[in-house]
Amino acid sequence: xxxxxxxxxxxxxxxxxxxxxxxxxxxxxxxxxxxxxxxxxxxxxxxxxxxxxxxxxxxxxxxxxxxxxxxxxxxxxxxxxxxxxxxxxxxxxxxxxxxxxxxxxxxxxxxxxxxxxxxxxxxxxxxxxxxxxxxxxxxxxxxxxxxxxxxxxxxxxxxxxxxxxxxxxxxxxxxxxxxxxxxxxxxxxxxxxxxxxxxxxxxxxxxxxxxxxxxxxxxxxxxxxxxxxxxxxxxxxxxxxxxxxxxxxxxxxxxxxxxxxxxxxxxxxxxxxxxxxxxxxxxxxxxxxxx
Amino acid sequence: xxxxxxxxxxxxxxxxxxxxxxxxxxxxxxxxxxxxxxxxxxxxxxxxxxxxxxxxxxxxxxxxxxxxxxxxxxxxxxxxxxxxxxxxxxxxxxxxxxxxxxxxxxxxxxxxxxxxxxxxxxxxxxxxxxxxxxxxxxxxxxxxxxxxxxxxxxxxxxxxxxxxxxxxxxxxxxxxxxxxxxxxxxxxxxxxxxxxxxxxxxxxxxxxxxxxxxxxxxxxxxxxxxxxxxxxxxxxxxxxxxxxxxxxxxxxxxxxxxxxxxxxxxxxxxxxxxxxxxxxxxxxxxxxxxxxxxxxxxxxxxxxxxxxxxxxxxxxxxxxxxxxxxxxxxxxxxxxxxxxxxxxxxxxxxxxxxxxxxxxxxxxxxxxxxxxxxxxxxxxxxxxxxxxxxxxxxxxxxxxxxxxxxxxxxxxxxxxxxxxxxxxxxxxxxxxxxxxxxxxxxxxxxxxxxxxxxxxxxxxxxxxxxxxxxxxxxxxxxxxxxxxxxxxxxxxxxxxxxxxxxxxxxx
Numbered sequence: 001x002x003x004x005x006x007x008x009x010x011x012x013x014x015x016x017x018x019x020x021x022x023x024x025x026x027x028x029x030x031x032x033x034x035x036x037x038x039x040x041x042x043x044x045x046x047x048x049x050x051x052x053x054x055x056x057x058x059x060x061x062x063x064x065x066x067x068x069x070x071x072x073x074x075x076x077x078x079x080x081x082x083x084x085x086x087x088x089x090x091x092x093x094x095x096x097x098x099x100x101x102x103x104x105x106x107x108x109x110x111x112x113x114x115x116x117x118x119x120x121x122x123x124x125x126x127x128x129x130x131x132x133x134x135x136x137x138x139x140x141x142x143x144x145x146x147x148x149x150x151x152x153x154x155x156x157x158x159x160x161x162x163x164x165x166x167x168x169x170x171x172x173x174x175x176x177x178x179x180x181x182x183x184x185x186x187x188x189x190x191x192x193x194x195x196x197x198x199x200x201x202x203x204x205x206x207x208x209x210x211x212x213x214x215x216x217x218x219x220x221x222x223x224x225x226x227x228x229x230x231x232x233x234x235x236x237x238x239x240x241x242x243x244x245x246x247x248x249x250x251x252x253x254x255x256x257x258x259x260x261x262x263x264x265x266x267x268x269x270x271x272x273x274x275x276x277x278x279x280x281x282x283x284x285x286x287x288x289x290x291x
Numbered sequence: 292x293x294x295x296x297x298x299x300x301x302x303x304x305x306x307x308x309x310x311x312x313x314x315x316x317x318x319x320x321x322x323x324x325x326x327x328x329x330x331x332x333x334x335x336x337x338x339x340x341x342x343x344x345x346x347x348x349x350x351x352x353x354x355x356x357x358x359x360x361x362x363x364x365x366x367x368x369x370x371x372x373x374x375x376x377x378x379x380x381x382x383x384x385x386x387x388x389x390x391x392x393x394x395x396x397x398x399x400x401x402x403x404x405x406x407x408x409x410x411x412x413x414x415x416x417x418x419x420x421x422x423x424x425x426x427x428x429x430x431x432x433x434x435x436x437x438x439x440x441x442x443x444x445x446x447x448x449x450x451x452x453x454x455x456x457x458x459x460x461x462x463x464x465x466x467x468x469x470x471x472x473x474x475x476x477x478x479x480x481x482x483x484x485x486x487x488x489x490x491x492x493x494x495x496x497x498x499x500x501x502x503x504x505x506x507x508x509x510x511x512x513x514x515x516x517x518x519x520x521x522x523x524x525x526x527x528x529x530x531x532x533x534x535x536x537x538x539x540x541x542x543x544x545x546x547x548x549x550x551x552x553x554x555x556x557x558x559x560x561x562x563x564x565x566x567x568x569x570x571x572x573x574x575x576x577x578x579x580x581x582x583x584x585x586x587x588x589x590x591x592x593x594x595x596x597x598x599x600x601x602x603x604x605x606x607x608x609x610x611x612x613x614x615x616x617x618x619x620x621x622x623x624x625x626x627x628x629x630x631x632x633x634x635x636x637x638x639x640x641x642x643x644x645x646x647x648x649x650x651x652x653x654x655x656x657x658x659x660x661x662x663x664x665x666x667x668x669x670x671x672x673x674x675x676x677x678x679x680x681x682x683x684x685x686x687x688x689x690x691x692x693x694x695x696x697x698x699x700x701x702x703x704x705x706x707x708x709x710x711x712x713x714x715x716x717x718x719x720x721x722x723x724x725x726x727x728x729x730x731x732x733x734x735x736x737x738x739x740x741x742x743x744x745x746x747x748x749x750x751x752x753x754x755x756x757x758x759x760x761x762x763x764x765x766x767x768x769x770x771x772x773x774x775x776x777x778x779x780x781x782x783x784x785x786x787x788x789x790x791x792x793x794x795x796x797x798x
Contacts, residue, residue, distance in 0.1 A: 120627065230712040234709070244648050247644075249641050254641070254690055
């Protein structure tokens with residue numbers, strides 16, 4: 001059983017437990033930094049933040065490069081075409097048009113190529129994009145501070161609270177690094193997902209902290225192992241639900257939210273059950289040593 | 292025995308009560324779907340500057356009237372904050388959607404001008420009739436009523452000047468200096484815009500709007516700045532734009548207009564000046580008698596779609612002079628109704644799949660239907676209650692809202708697992724089930740402490756999203772918060788009770 005394998009973690013040195021997640025956190029920071037140096041932003045910004053337009057055609061299976069080429073010939077506009085699919089057989093293409101170009105022309109050209117397909121169009125002005133970005137940063141910052149305050153109010157002990165806050169931060173950093181790697185863009189949907197991550201991340205951390213600090217009838221190892229199993233069940237069910245969302249839908253909003261949450265949950269599993277658990281075990285040993 | 296114990300519990304009764312209300316509401320009122328599912332267009336409009344609630348209401352009414360004039364049904368106009376307005380129209384065709392966008396784009400401050408004299412502004416247009424075809428003139432006509440003052444002023448100005456041009460402007464570049472190419476200048480002074488009058492268009496706009504026109508022939512930035520001294524801004528029209536930087540360096544406000552590939556010079560002139568017309572003064576208006584009932588006619592046959600559209604635009608322009616602030620379109624989302632239907636199905640499948648997957652995983656973990664089935668039942672009830680509440684308050688379910696519901700179910704299942712594991716109290720592989728009742732209560736207390744703490748953080752995080760976002764993600768925040776609340780107040784306590792009976796006290 002997989003759950004038996006989790007025992008490896010129980011037997012691990014707490015100090016070692018802290019090091020591995022920190023290494024991952026460091027690598028994630030390096031990826032983000034590298035992305036920042038090469039592209040000028042920590043994560044690729046989608047049209048929702050940059051401004052521009054996207055036309056989605058469902059049910060079209062043509063080759064993206066050929067379509068891009070045809071549109072270029074016809075309209076002189078440099079478009080970017082992408083294909084997407086879902087397990088239910090749905091799928092289609094998305095045509096990205098840079099800000100300031102004539103969307104109607106591209107739409108006309110697409111209509112001639114695919115007369116029977118009904119398009120979905122989104123046009124976003126650059127100033128609106130800037131505003132969305134500012135609001136997104138604001139929302140994430142405030143939510144993070146709000147979360148930190150709630151955590152401190154619930155636990156009222158600095159070390160465990162700080163670890164919870166740090167691991168939520170690390171979850172977001174790792175999720176952003178994975179977005180860089182998989183080319184998922186920052187959009188309204190992914191900003192929402194990053195916010196949602198704060199909630200999910202705190203969930204499991206609170207469980208662990210509560211169990212370890214308050215369940216005094218058992219040893220730390222016993223309490224840790226039992227919460228680890230609970231946490232494992234929690235993560236797998238949530239991952240299952242998100243994976244079904246991601247698999248069955250072709251709507252970009254849903255796909256984006258699902259994938260960022262999946263990244264974050266994977267990071268969270270490590271940060272909660274290895275990093276935070278390591279810190280807490282050290283903390284408890286020290287505290288008991290003093291008594 | 293056990294069933295009775297479960298059913299006669301206050302918390303379970305509360306859950307059943309809410310379930311019934313939700314089912315009734317869903318059956319009678321149904322669900323309303325967002326535009327990304329039902330199809331339609333959503334247009335986010337930004338006001339030039341933040342406004343007070345009264346002005347916002349005026350904007351809303353003005354927009355409503357103008358858009359309704361197009362004959363499209365089901366328009367909702369939601370002010371958002373003090374600077375944004377979101378316009379949503381369900382189930383429109385692409386053509387209708389385009390018209391709506393164009394109508395919103397064509398707005399601003401209206402002026403009617405004759406021989407360099409402004410005789411009417413937006414507030415002088417008292418009423419605009421509907422566009423119709425007049426077979427006697429073989430033209431599409433837009434009738435409207437002018438204020439008495441404007442009519443008198445015009446009668447005075449236009450006496451004996453039949454065939455002279457009347458210009459209408461919407462947001463002309465008032466108090467500016469235009470630096471234009473030779474070609475553009477030629478068009479401005481051409482007979483096309485002069486008609487039977489004795490003033491060129493260039494002269495008329497200079498007199499009426501203090502627009503200075505400077506033909507560009509390699510003047511230095513300093514020379515241009517000297518001319519533009521008293522202008523609010525400099526607009527470079529159809530000229531090499533390296534100048535822009537130099538002019539900006541001199542502290543001027545500079546804008547650039549370039550001609551599009553397939554745009555004729557006349558169209559370009561109209562676009563730069565935001566000019567509609569000019570329209571010829573008919574002989575009936577040149578008698579010196581003030582007339583308040585006037586009309587603009589646009590020649591063309593009854594089947595001439597272009598002429599009809601032009602007439603529609605004129606009507607909209609005349610009506611839109613009443614908007615108190617300028618608007619700009621910031622975001623357009625259009626989705627065809629057919630496509631939305633597809634999404635609805637996908638989401639339904641995804642939702643059912645998510646529920647089944649969760650059930651299967653829970654079963655694999657515990658190997659007991661006694662746990663898997665209540666967990667699934669609770670999650671399913673949660674979805675039903677969230678949808679029930681959504682239907683009661685007529686919340687528009689859009690895709691982000693649905694993602695929010697599924698996210699809430701995710702945390703919901705997590706918390707049920709916390710409750711279950713606390714009750715099972717498995718440690719070190721040896722099952723030490725709580726022996727004393729006080730033990731069960733203590734464990735439940737701990738589980739609910741965890742649940743409360745995480746629910747609080749989720750609600751705090753999502754409140755910021757709900758408060759700060761203009762876009763469609765409010766739906767995500769709303770359903771997540773709703774889901775968490777339904778969870779901690781209704782479904783989780785009920786699950787706790789059910790689980791207590793099924794797991795905790797069975798020995």
